[in-house]
Amino acid sequence: MKLELSIKDKYYQLCYTYRIHEYSKIDVYSNLKPGEAKLKYNSIDEFYMEELSISNEELIKVKSHFKEFNRLYAKYFNKSRGELFSNSEEFMKWYKEQGEKCKYCEVSQKDLLRIVDKRNGNLTLNQKTKRSKGTLEIEKLDPSKGYTYENSVLACPFCNNAKSNLISETDWKEFFVPAMKLYFKKILN
Structure with a gap:
């Protein structure tokens, strides 16, 4: 039986495990040709919405959940x-x-x-x-x-x-x- 990841878990995986913050990382993650993600998506958020199958409002809520973690991640992660x-x-x-x-x-x-x-x-x-x-x-x-x-x-x-x-x-x-x-x-x- 395959366990489905929650939207927050999948967002965490994309953002913090795979560290997808730029188009070139989307290219690699999605097996696209270099530069193809930039042509396909108007923003990185658009990629996240498609990948998570959520609306912009839902993405804002998910990002809000990680706001303090994101601040500390940016400060301390290596x-x-x-x-x-x-x-x-x-x-x-x-x-x-x-x-x-x-x-x-x-x-x-x-x-x-x-x-x-x-x-x-x-x-x-x-x-x-x-x-x-x-x-x-x-x-x-x-x-x-x-x-x-x-x-x-x-x-x-x-x-x-x-x-x-x-x-x-x-x-x-x-x-x-x-x-x-x-x-x-x-x-x-």
């Missing part, structure tokens, strides 16, 4: 983190459990953005862009293991960069977190 993003509901549950704060020092996303503002739009002191946006990062608790829900936490760029894979979580919290909290208090006041 191939090594693929397992974390393999199920949108599980990912959102994990993310909400993180509380939008650093697992180690408990600085909030909001406070990181305040630091960016105080530093003239950049988190780093040398104006390099890697961590300039002040975004919490996905950190592996055990660097020798993969990105799984059990092995991943949100960490601020300060803790993630300084702790790295050199200091255990226990030692980091005991010796360095108190100093990090004082440092943030100084910056934010």
Whole structure:
């Protein structure tokens, strides 16, 4: 017996598993000649509506369901983190459990953005862009293991960069977190 995918499941598969966001991916997915999808569809959404057999209004509702997941996917997805993003509901549950704060020092996303503002739009002191946006990062608790829900936490760029894979979580919290909290208090006041 063949199990039918729900519209949301199929949309997830097309958008996040196959990552169909451009005409060339439609060509590959649909076994079309290169450039044929662009001639066939006026928009990528038109492809989705046809593939899912839904109206534009229904597509808007489906996309709305994935709005927050999509924002986080755009921010955090990379191939090594693929397992974390393999199920949108599980990912959102994990993310909400993180509380939008650093697992180690408990600085909030909001406070990181305040630091960016105080530093003239950049988190780093040398104006390099890697961590300039002040975004919490996905950190592996055990660097020798993969990105799984059990092995991943949100960490601020300060803790993630300084702790790295050199200091255990226990030692980091005991010796360095108190100093990090004082440092943030100084910056934010």
